[in-house]
Amino acid sequence: MGNIEDIVDSLESKISKVLHRLERLKLENSKLKEELIASRQEISAQKEHITNWEEKYEALRMANTILGSDESKRETKLKINALIRDIDHCIAQLSD
Numbered sequence: 001m002g003n004i005e006d007i008v009d010s011l012e013s014k015i016s017k018v019l020h021r022l023e024r025l026k027l028e029n030s031k032l033k034e035e036l037i038a039s040r041q042e043i044s045a046q047k048e049h050i051t052n053w054e055e056k057y058e059a060l061r062m063a064n065t066i067l068g069s070d071e072s073k074r075e076t077k078l079k080i081n082a083l084i085r086d087i088d089h090c091i092a093q094l095s096d
Contacts, residue, residue, distance in 0.1 A: 065075050 062079070065079055067076075
């Protein structure tokens with residue numbers, strides 16, 4: 001009889017350890033999920049920040065092109081011609 005009691009005690013001990021480990025893993029999983037959410041939010045914010053800087057860079061580059069530095073005269077002429085075509089297109093649509 002003592003042998004069965006030892007087996008039952010051993011099983012209870014092992015089950016208790018497994019349940020304790022399960023609770024620790026649940027807590028760790030919850031913590032990792034929170035960290036994942038925070039990381040995703042940070043990545044999203046950084047992507048938005050990068051997009052804003054890219055837009056500012058593009059606007060600055062276009063402004064420099066329109067100003068007509070010696071290095072980009074050809075590009076400036078192309079931009080001005082494109083703007084004139086766009087304006088002509090808008091005027092044509094308004095005339096219709």
